[in-house]
Amino acid sequence: MPKTPHPSQTALLLVGALQRLRGLCVIAGLGCALAATSAERTLYKSVLPNGRVVYGDAPEPQARRNEKISVEIHPPDPAQTEAGLRALAMTRQQLLRDAEARAARLRQLERQIVAAYAELQAAEAERERGTEVQEGDRQGRRFSAAYLQRRRTLEAAALRQRRSLDALLRERSALL
Secondary structure, rough: OOOOOOHHHHHHHHHHHHHHHHHHHHHHHHHHHHHHHEEEEEEEEEEEEOOOEEOOOOOOOOOOOEEEEEEEEEEHHHHHHHHHHHHHHHHHHHHHHHHHHHHHHHHHHHHHHHHHHHHHHHHHHHHHHHHHOOOOOOEEOEHHEEEEEEHHHHHHHHHHHHHHHHHHHHHHHOOO
């Protein structure tokens, strides 16, 4: 005949089993409750007297205005997380390509600016030399048509060089 445990030992085993079962039920219930209701976090948006906006876990005491913001926290979806990481990697690669292209264009612009500046200096020097009155540039007390035409041509050439340099400088400024 099999030996039966003492009734007090059986009761102790039963009580221990019930306590473990109750603990598991509490954990399972909390897990279901958390899964059923999305977690929420409260943040505060504070506008300081100088107009600066600050976000934090508590409202700023010296703020002109405080606004309570509730944010739902969703458990991450592995597929969405992977897609987001891929998109971030692609965006990062695109940003790096764009930065390299911008740096290459800036280097090219620097060379063009140096050349355009030298051309402008040469055009302005030529314009100054061209304004000097030479033999045959006067018809009596008046300047000849050839002299006036030469001055207009040299002035237009210097102006074109100035505009070219200005356009290059504007483009460089836009890229910086």
